């Protein structure tokens with residue numbers, strides 16, 4: 035089968051589109067014929083940090099068709115259309131076929147295309163868990179999304195709108211209209227305006243992208259407000275982890291999310307998408323052969339929405 039394999043000495047990108055052996059599912063695994071796969075920070079940041087999957091193939095967010103299933107698999111049968119998040123079972127999505135445990139997969143709703151479905155898992159589960167689990171989001175709350183235009187941010191706006199929050203989104207000039215159309219009530223252009231300049235206070239601040247001073251964010255919280263760090267610059271993540279706890283003394287909370295694959299959450303999100311309540315925003319498409327370019331583009335940190343590889347669209 036064809037796959038994009040990590041090779042430390044391969045120039046220029048260390049990712050090579052080549053022939054490799056098709057994986058064989060173990061008794062508790064499902065073999066999926068990949069139709070689409072989206073790129074996440076988990077792919078390019080793991081590669082940058084030298085955390086290479088055992089099979090040397092990245093790619094976590096996948097959609098495809100079940101080719102075969104091990105004898106202990108009960109939930110999936112050949113021919114079933116599935117969506118998965120494979121970071122917990124060794125990645126492997128940049129390939130014609132990938133193996134996954136049942137815990138990493140759910141059935142794809144008929145109303146969603148493979149491409150749309152592959153854009154959902156990691157970014158959308160992250161947005162959901164940040165807003166609901168850590169942020170305790172409630173109807174009518176004032177929420178600020180720092181970095182509203184990437185994969186996580188575009189989904190965070192739509193989910194916050196679904197939960198009935200009043201949304202202020204922070205992004206650059208070129209993405210302002212996108213944030214507005216997804217449901218933001220106010221949009222702040224980070225290239226022109228400091229979001230902390232006014233006196234507005236928030237029940238919840240979601241730090242998704244960029245590098246915004248933690249103390250300024252804390253000051254912008256209401257007395258019971260929560261700041262939930264999802265991602266952004268590594269220095270922002272580091273600071274929130276180190277000084278988040280001491281800054282959480284009192285009623286304001288500084289929290290960090292480590293998103294987890296949860297098939298209940300994934301089913302919930304796919305159902306919202308199938309009903310048109312949320313829609314994955316896909317900024318750019320690539321082909322299987324140009325996966326290395328897709329990784330480089332996504333790692334640049336300026337994609338609007340998700341980056342999706344149409345791996346085997348005819349399939």
Ligand SMILES: NC(=O)c1ccc[n+]([C@@H]2O[C@H](COP(=O)([O-])OP(=O)(O)OC[C@H]3O[C@@H](n4cnc5c(N)ncnc54)[C@H](OP(=O)(O)O)[C@@H]3O)[C@@H](O)[C@H]2O)c1
Nearest residue numbers: 075181183184185186206243244265266291292293336337
């Ligand atoms: N905690 C977890 O469990 C978890 C899970 C998944 C992802 N993450 C993290 O979450 C972050 C977002 O992931 P993602 O997939 O959404 O990333 P992404 O799609 O690559 O984000 C790209 C977007 O970020 C925007 N951006 C860049 N610099 C910005 C700035 N200074 N202020 C505001 N926006 C800025 C860009 O807009 P412009 O070009 O217009 O600036 C672009 O639209 C990453 O850091 C990732 O590592 C964490």
